Amino acid sequence: MKSLLNLAExxxxxxxxxxxxxxxxxxRQVPNINDIKERLDEMIYESYLRVRELQEDEPWISIADVIVELTDKLIKDLKVxxxxxxxxxxxALQKLYETQYYDKVIAVAREYAVLLVLRRLYCKERERVxxxxxxxxxxxxxxxxxxQKKDPGCPQALSTIGLTEDDVKTFESLRQMRNKLMHGGLSKEMNAEVSLKVDPGRILEPRSGEDKKPIWKKEAEKKAEEAIKLIEKLKSHETI
Structure with a gap:
């Protein structure tokens, strides 16, 4: 059952x-799960009977209590x-990371980084952009x-916004992963071709090298962590 749960995840x-x-x-990788379903149904039914014996209060009371407590905690954690x-x-990005919404962290942080650089460069001369x-x-x-090191004034420009080459490489990698996730893998960043036949059983065909795979959760988690670190660094350099 554990292997099935991993596949399901x-x-x-x-x-x-x-x-x-x-x-x-x-x-197609998921095995025949009929036997597992039957065993799991039995476990669920037995658990339901035990819980039902303990349930006396109206269910909405405990649910409402949880919602109120979690909302209060969220507002305090965000320090609104x-x-x-x-x-x-x-x-809020950190909260999204903690709740494993890594793709949302990547998508928002990539654009938020642009905003913070704009604040760094133009906050004294412009109110809005x-x-x-x-x-x-x-x-x-x-x-x-x-x-991409295509700017001849790269060192000076990086110094102006308080970033390193690794920082802007992180920014670019966020863009690439954001595009892959946003387009479901059907983006030029995948460096792939699409199969027009059903026979191979897959849509994405590699131009060269290994077969194309999804962006796994661990990959997105690592990139989201890098995104948060970049945002924190930009926040600390947001004013001249």
Whole structure:
């Protein structure tokens, strides 16, 4: 049953993170589970009988109590009152990480990094910047060029925003993983071709090298951890 649970975890993560083209192969790896289902049904029924004997109060009371307590804890953990939105957003990313929403951390942190660099460079001369507008896109592209070492003024530019080459490489890797997750694996970053036949039993065909696989949970977890570290560093350098 443990191996089945591990397979189920991989399958659910792959689907929840939107990597639908990999669903077929993962489902084919799941063994015949009829016997396991029967044993599990028996365990559930026995557990239900034990719990039912203990249930006397109205169920909504305990549920409401849990919701109130968790909401209160969340607000306190985020420190919403008495702190600024920049810090609260960073703590919200940490909460998403703790609850294993790694793909959300990656998606938000990648754009949030652009915002923090904009604050670093332009907060004294501009009050607002349009999301995905000219200035936003300019900074976004500059970070990408810095990561690819295509900017001749790379050392000076990095010094200005208080980042290292490794930091901008992290930023670029966030973009690539975000695109892979957002497009369910059907993005140019996968460096793959799509099969137009059903026979092979898969959609993504590698151009070279090994077969294409989903971004596993552990990979996303590691990248989300790097994202949070980058955001914390940018927060500490957000003003000139």
């Amino acid at each position: 991989d399958l659910l993560w792959t689907l929840r993170s939107g990597q639908a083209p990999f669903a077929y192969l993962l489902c 009152f008495g702190d600024d939105p920049i810090d609260v957003t960073a703590r 349009e999301i995905a507008g000219d200035l936003w896109s300019k900074v976004d592209e500059e970070l990408k060029l810095l990561a």
